[in-house]
Amino acid sequence: MSVVTGPAERSAGPAGLDHFRTLEARQQPTWPDPAALAAATGRLAQAAPIVVPAQADTLTERLAAAGRGEAFLLQGGDCAETFAEANADRIRNKIRTILQMAVVLTHGASTPVVKMGRMAGQYAKPRSSDTETRDGVTLPAYRGDMINGFAFTEQDRTPDPERLEQAYRISSATANVVRAFTQGGFADLRQVHEWNRGFMRNPAYARYEKTADEIDRAIRFMHACGADFDALRSVEFFLSHEALVLDYERAMTRTDQRTGKAYDTSAHFLWIGERTRQLDGAHVDFMSRIANPIGVKLGPGTTPQDALALTERLNPDNLPGRLTFVTRMGAGTVRDVLPAIVEAVTWSGANVTWVTDPMHGNTITSASGYKTRRLTDVLDEVAGFFEVHKRLGTVPGGLHMELTGDDVTEVLGGSEEISDEGLALRYETLVDPRLNHQQSLELAFQVAEMLRA
Numbered sequence: 001m002s003v004v005t006g007p008a009e010r011s012a013g014p015a016g017l018d019h020f021r022t023l024e025a026r027q028q029p030t031w032p033d034p035a036a037l038a039a040a041t042g043r044l045a046q047a048a049p050i051v052v053p054a055q056a057d058t059l060t061e062r063l064a065a066a067g068r069g070e071a072f073l074l075q076g077g078d079c080a081e082t083f084a085e086a087n088a089d090r091i092r093n094k095i096r097t098i099l100q101m102a103v104v105l106t107h108g109a110s111t112p113v114v115k116m117g118r119m120a121g122q123y124a125k126p127r128s129s130d131t132e133t134r135d136g137v138t139l140p141a142y143r144g145d146m147i148n149g150f151a152f153t154e155q156d157r158t159p160d161p162e163r164l165e166q167a168y169r170i171s172s173a174t175a176n177v178v179r180a181f182t183q184g185g186f187a188d189l190r191q192v193h194e195w196n197r198g199f200m201r202n203p204a205y206a207r208y209e210k211t212a213d214e215i216d217r218a219i220r221f222m223h224a225c226g227a228d229f230d231a232l233r234s235v236e237f238f239l240s241h242e243a244l245v246l247d248y249e250r251a252m253t254r255t256d257q258r259t260g261k262a263y264d265t266s267a268h269f270l271w272i273g274e275r276t277r278q279l280d281g282a283h284v285d286f287m288s289r290i291a292n293p294i295g296v297k298l299g300p301g302t303t304p305q306d307a308l309a310l311t312e313r314l315n316p317d318n319l320p321g322r323l324t325f326v327t328r329m330g331a332g333t334v335r336d337v338l339p340a341i342v343e344a345v346t347w348s349g350a351n352v353t354w355v356t357d358p359m360h361g362n363t364i365t366s367a368s369g370y371k372t373r374r375l376t377d378v379l380d381e382v383a384g385f386f387e388v389h390k391r392l393g394t395v396p397g398g399l400h401m402e403l404t405g406d407d408v409t410e411v412l413g414g415s416e417e418i419s420d421e422g423l424a425l426r427y428e429t430l431v432d433p434r435l436n437h438q439q440s441l442e443l444a445f446q447v448a449e450m451l452r453a
């Protein structure tokens with residue numbers, strides 16, 4: 001835990017943007033060389049933005065619609081992106097998975113699905129412990145490629161500010177590839193539906209055939225009505241990550257010429273994690289001063305008072321779409337803890353978009369020692385989230401998932417059953433387990449059924 005320090009010339013930045021430097025900032029790296037940090041963030045402060053403020057404003061409108069039940073958010077991507085895997089194949093696979101899920105969810109929800117990647121910036125992780133010990137050797141914990149390397153050597157594990165610039169360059173390149181895939185015909189609705197049909201060829205997935213048939217018929221109906229499918233060849237796709245490393249987020253913040261407001265141009269949407277959402281902490285202060293749409297993760301220890309205080313602090317103007325609460329309670333807890341929070345916020349009149357993260361409250365260690373999750377728990381938390389909102393007459397606005405487009409074996413279960421022994425086959429995540437491509441699609445089909453119900 002440390003107070004973030006930075007170059008003096010920015011300590012009195014516009015609109016108190018640097019006030020966070022006087023507050024406690026949890027989960028920050030201990031940079032060994034302050035001069036190198038100042039040089040790196042100074043260069044970042046001059047760099048071109050990754051996203052522009054107008055796109056962030058568009059997302060605020062989309063999230064407001066999700067808050068009213070007129071759209072549904074699908075946010076997904078790696079737990080921790082890595083520099084090594086920021087290549088076209090991996091990015092394409094992830095986008096394809098999200099697009100496939102989105103078609104199924106659009107059908108289930110009968111509303112537009114807002115598509116958002118945990119991508120192009122998800123390079124920093126909060127950790128339970130500052131250090132890791134192996135065979136009697138203790139080194140700093142791996143905190144994400146933006147900070148240090150995964151290899152267990154002193155050199156790799158020492159936080160290196162040059163990595164902030166590398167994260168910026170790789171995120172910019174990723175954003176470019178994302179735009180190429182989502183604007184260039186790859187997103188064609190008919191093609192995406194064909195991929196889902198391919199998924200159905202596996203007998204294990206026959207139970208989803210009815211939904212696929214219905215989507216088929218809907219597409220043929222649209223075609224018969226003369227729908228312009230060429231206009232559906234590109235999709236809106238937004239970028240997001242956890243705003244954890246405040247030196248990076250501050251350096252990427254620019255004043256918007258149109259409005260004079262500050263926007264963090266590292267992503268359209270940023271969220272504060274469960275471990276850094278202290279009301280008087282640096283993260284909440286910094287995020288209260290930027291105009292992007294933002295999220296806060298709420299774990300099972302959240303009280304209704306905590307949630308209310310966050311709405312007042314982070315969205316004093318009560319702008320719809322500005323604030324999303326991403327609840328991650330755990331399958332066994334969501335039905336007990338979530339109702340009081342939703343009720344209190346709803347009664348206060350605060351505009352909040354409610355999203356479920358069914359991953360982070362359901363992490364377990366397998367008998368074979370892997371950090372994993374059960375697909376059944378993930379689905380159960382989503383079901384609990386829908387049940388609570390249905391009971392209260394409030395709006396379940398979306399899903400926040402850790403997933404990948406590849407055939408990894410990190411989460412237990414699924415129709416192509418991944419067992420405890422199977423985890424070792426392709427366990428590739430550097431921090432938390434992700435749904436693989438097939439599991440992600442299965443989840444989408446099951447959530448579509450919940451949405452229709």
Ligand SMILES: O=C[C@H](O)[C@H](O)COP(=O)(O)O
Binds near residue numbers: 125126431432
């Ligand atoms: O993604 C969430 C956290 O970074 C992660 O769960 C922390 O994991 P740890 O307990 O292994 O540090």
Ligand SMILES: C=C(OP(=O)(O)O)C(=O)O
Binds near residue numbers: 079272297298328
């Ligand atoms: C760390 C994360 O989640 P949480 O803050 O909910 O634990 C995350 O989403 O990567």
